[in-house]
Each structure stands twice: as structure tokens, then as C-alpha cells.
Amino acid sequence: MSTALLPFDQDTELETAPHNLDAEQAFLGALLYDNEVFHRVADWLKPEHFYDPVHARIYETATDLIGKGSLADAVVLKTHFDRDDGLREIGGATYLAILIESAADSAAAAEYARIIYELALRRELIRIGDALSNSATQEQETRARELIVRIEQQLYNLAEEGSASRGFVAFKQALAESIETAAAAYERDGGLSGISSGLQALDEKLGGLHPSDLIILAGRPSMGKTALATNIAFDVAKNYQFEIQPDGTKKTVKGGVVGFYSLEMSAEQLATRLIADYTGIPGYMIRQGTIDATQYEELREAVLEIQQLPLFIDDTGGLPISQLAARARRLKRTHGLDMIVVDYLQLVTSSKSGEGRVQEISEVTQNLKALAKELQVPVIALSQLSRQVEQRDDKKPQLSDLRESGSIEQDADVVMFVYREAYYKEREKPREDTPEYLAWEEEFKKIEKRAEVIIGKQRHGAIGTAKVAFDGARTKFYDLDPRYEDIQS
Numbered sequence: 001m002s003t004a005l006l007p008f009d010q011d012t013e014l015e016t017a018p019h020n021l022d023a024e025q026a027f028l029g030a031l032l033y034d035n036e037v038f039h040r041v042a043d044w045l046k047p048e049h050f051y052d053p054v055h056a057r058i059y060e061t062a063t064d065l066i067g068k069g070s071l072a073d074a075v076v077l078k079t080h081f082d083r084d085d086g087l088r089e090i091g092g093a094t095y096l097a098i099l100i101e102s103a104a105d106s107a108a109a110a111e112y113a114r115i116i117y118e119l120a121l122r123r124e125l126i127r128i129g130d131a132l133s134n135s136a137t138q139e140q141e142t143r144a145r146e147l148i149v150r151i152e153q154q155l156y157n158l159a160e161e162g163s164a165s166r167g168f169v170a171f172k173q174a175l176a177e178s179i180e181t182a183a184a185a186y187e188r189d190g191g192l193s194g195i196s197s198g199l200q201a202l203d204e205k206l207g208g209l210h211p212s213d214l215i216i217l218a219g220r221p222s223m224g225k226t227a228l229a230t231n232i233a234f235d236v237a238k239n240y241q242f243e244i245q246p247d248g249t250k251k252t253v254k255g256g257v258v259g260f261y262s263l264e265m266s267a268e269q270l271a272t273r274l275i276a277d278y279t280g281i282p283g284y285m286i287r288q289g290t291i292d293a294t295q296y297e298e299l300r301e302a303v304l305e306i307q308q309l310p311l312f313i314d315d316t317g318g319l320p321i322s323q324l325a326a327r328a329r330r331l332k333r334t335h336g337l338d339m340i341v342v343d344y345l346q347l348v349t350s351s352k353s354g355e356g357r358v359q360e361i362s363e364v365t366q367n368l369k370a371l372a373k374e375l376q377v378p379v380i381a382l383s384q385l386s387r388q389v390e391q392r393d394d395k396k397p398q399l400s401d402l403r404e405s406g407s408i409e410q411d412a413d414v415v416m417f418v419y420r421e422a423y424y425k426e427r428e429k430p431r432e433d434t435p436e437y438l439a440w441e442e443e444f445k446k447i448e449k450r451a452e453v454i455i456g457k458q459r460h461g462a463i464g465t466a467k468v469a470f471d472g473a474r475t476k477f478y479d480l481d482p483r484y485e486d487i488q489s
Contacts, residue, residue: 256338
């Protein structure tokens with residue numbers, strides 16, 4: 001009924017894939033005898049992990065019944081399998097009785113489930129190894145590094161999900177995942193189904209930052225797109241909370257672990273921004289060393305308080321998209337990962353170098369979207385805007401202002417623009433000894449700390465504008481005081 005596991009090397013030929021039918025029978029018998037067994041393994045044992053397809057159908061049917069609150073025993077399953085040819089071939093209802101006779105003790109059932117799961121992983125590893133061997137031999141046009149990335153992705157999926165690829169998903173499973181999302185939105189304060197950005201006005205428009213979404217954050221230089229991305233990343237990491245699951249893994253319940261690819265700024269420069277955000281001490285004073293003794297002590301205390309935040313910074317310049325994805329997978333495996341920030345899109349390199357910027361950016365955005373889906377995290381990618389914004393009287397950005405806009409707009413789930421009217425108003429400043437200066441100064445003060453996050457595209461919601469405040473000295477975005485907004489509007 002079972003095969004022994006042999007060491008897998010070049011001199012070994014496995015006549016059959018590793019499996020243990022005795023373990024499958026013992027587990028299924030225990031499950032039919034005591035349905036409580038299911039709740040100990042439901043998080044990780046899936047029907048596809050069973051070697052025998054009939055065993056997989058029995059487990060899947062039992063799972064459905066138990067999930068609906070019904071009893072799943074041999075009598076009930078018999079009515080579901082009266083016309084099942086596969087079950088009839090191995091004895092029909094009699095086989096269900098044999099499973100009960102083969103049942104393991106309820107206390108040992110989880111161990112049999114782990115044997116089933118372990119052997120399923122080994123079968124998948126052998127399949128991946130065979131596929132790699134064939135590809136390395138036959139795909140002469142494919143670069144070796146591309147093969148490595150492909151196999152690494154499959155190994156990551158295997159480690160995370162117990163399968164190298166998800167394949168088709170039954171509609172009932174998709175419905176269950178949808179209900180879980182709706183339940184999360186219902187239970188969280190503010191009705192968020194995603195991770196909070198730390199800005200209430202933005203959360204109200206987006207419903208939070210959703211897993212598997214590619215979010216493009218664009219703006220002209222000095223508008224504050226890096227500052228906004230940094231603020232969001234810092235807030236998410238600062239609010240990280242988790243629960244320990246029965247299998248010992250961590251489940252994020254608030255905030256999250258953040259991977260920040262800073263392709264333009266160094267890790268030290270980014271850290272300085274974060275300290276300025278946290279302490280309220282202007283970043284330029286920290287960089288120039290013009291702080292006093294009290295402020296220096298504040299900095300030291302702040303470092304002690306925030307140094308353990310789950311924020312990981314990669315400041316490798318010109319990082320290829322394949323390596324970016326590989327490092328993200330590795331981070332999730334070693335520390336967990338709930339959000340990725342890429343600053344910025346046009347600095348990520350692609351394998352299509354030399355084929356034109358549109359093709360290069362298209363590959364990057366497609367891979368970032370695929371990475372968001374694979375890791376089930378939101379990916380925030382910053383992007384530049386073309387100079388045509390500056391040529392218009394109305395300088396509020398729009399989708400057509402995106403550089404290489406076709407691919408970016410197509411692949412993104414959300415496109416947001418940072419806009420500060422004060423940036424342009426400041427450049428109209430007249431000389432202080434002119435009559436126009438007082439009028440300019442009064443108008444500038446009204447808009448100096450106001451900013452807008454314009455949502456130009458949202459695949460699952462409405463477009464619109466989130467009005468926020470901006471402190472240039474701290475490079476920090478925050479929610480507007482409602483009283484200030486009423487006065488200034």
C-alpha cells in the first residue's frame with residue numbers, strides 16, 4: 001500500500017512518486033470518526049496533497065460538509081458517493097467502512113496528516129527538479145538566471161502554499177475568500193478591508209491598501225511622492241501587530257512588515273526622513289547638525305524606540321526586477337512581508353534593456369503586479385510624470401502625464417498623484433518690496449500646508465481627491481484639521 005522513500009540522486013530511479021496510502025487511509029478514517037480532527041489541519045492540508053484521487057475527493061467532500069456545520073461520517077458520505085465511479089471501483093460504501101476500521105487515534109491523526117503533506121511536497125519537489133533539468137537542457141535561448149528566478153518562484157509557492165502553482169480555483173473557494181475580505185472590512189474600525197495608510201482621508205477613498213494590488217504613486221519632482229510613500233511605510237511598520245497561530249506562524253492583524261526598495265536615496269537618507277517624521281525635528285537640521293542638546297537626546301530616545309520596527313530597506317541602485325522579486329520572496333520567508341514600496345519605477349531595470357523604454361517599463365509593471373498577486377501584498381511603486389504637466393495652466397496631473405503611461409496605467413489597480421499647489425505658487429513669489437507681495441503672501445499662507453492625493457484610477461472603487469496636510473520641514477503628510485479645512489475652503 002505504500003512505498004519507501006529513497007534518497008534522490010542521479011543514480012536513483014523512483015518507480016513511483018513518494019506516497020503512503022496507509023497514512024491517507026488512517027487519517028481519513030480518523031476524520032470520519034471524529035470531525036474535530038479537521039480543525040487541527042484545515043489551515044494547511046488540502047485535497048491536492050492526497051496521492052490517491054479518490055482520497056482527495058473524500059477529503060474535499062468532508063471538508064465541505066464540516067464547513068457548513070454538517071456531520072461528515074461514512075453514512076453521510078455514502079449518499080454523496082453513490083454514483084462516484086472512482087469510489088465504486090475500490091469497493092463503494094464498503095471502502096468507507098474500511099477507512100473507519102483503519103482509523104488512527106484522534107490524537108495521532110495530525111501526525112498522519114503531516115506525513116501526507118510532507119510526501120506531497122516531496123512529489124512536487126521531484127516535479128520541479130525534473131522541469132528544471134528539462135528546461136536547462138532544452139531551452140537554450142533562455143538565460144540561466146531567468147530559469148533560476150522561475151524555479152525560485154515555484155519553490156517559494158511550494159513553501160508558502162504547499163503547491164508550486166495555484167491553478168484553477170473553485171468558485172466556492174473564491175466566494176469564501178471574498179467573504180473573508182468583507183468580514184475583515186466589517187470588523188475593522190473605519191470599515192477598512194486593507195492595510196491603513198495612516199491617512200484617514202486616503203483610507204476613506206481606497207478602503208485601505210489591498211493585498212495583490214499594484215498602486216502607482218506619481219508626481220513631479222519635489223511634490224512629495226517619496227515623502228508620502230515613506231510616511232505610509234513608516235505608519236504601517238509602526239502599527240504592526242500579530243497573533244501566533246496554532247502551527248507557530250505569525251498572522252498580521254494590524255499594520256505590517258514592510259520591504260522598502262529605495263533605488264534613489266540611501267538607507268541612511270531614508271532613515272533620517274523617518275526620524276524627522278517621528279520626532280518632529282526638521283530633517284535639514286538633523287543633516288546639518290544644527291540641533292541643540294535637548295533635540296539630540298530626543299533623537300537618541302527615538303532611535304531606541306523605533307529601531308525594532310519591521311521596516312527593511314534595500315538601497316541597491318539599478319536593481320533588476322528579477323532580483324527585486326527574489327529578494328521580496330526571501331524577506332517574506334524569513335521575516336514576513338505585508339507591503340512593498342518601490343522608489344521608483346523607472347530605476348528598476350528589466351531584461352528588455354535596449355528594446356525601448358515602453359517595453360522595459362511594461363515588463364517591470366507586469367512583474368510588480370505578478371509579485372503583488374504571488375505574495376498577496378500591496379505593492380506601492382513610485383513613478384515620474386512627464387514635463388507636459390508644466391506646460392498647462394491647470395497643473396493638476398492626470399493619467400496621460402505618466403511616463404510610458406500605457407503600460408503603467410494598464411497594469412495598475414490604483415493610480416494616485418501627489419499635488420501641492422503651494423509648490424507652483426512659491427515660484428510666483430514677487431519681490432518683497434512690491435505691492436503684489438502682500439497679496440501673494442496672504443494667498444500662499446492659505447495653501448502652504450495643503451496637499452491633494454488625486455486618485456486617477458481605482459479598479460475596484462471610485463476616483464476622487466483626498467485632501468491632506470503637508471509639513472515641508474518634516475517631509476510629512478498628515479490629516480487636515482477639520483477646523484482648518486473649513487476656514488480655508
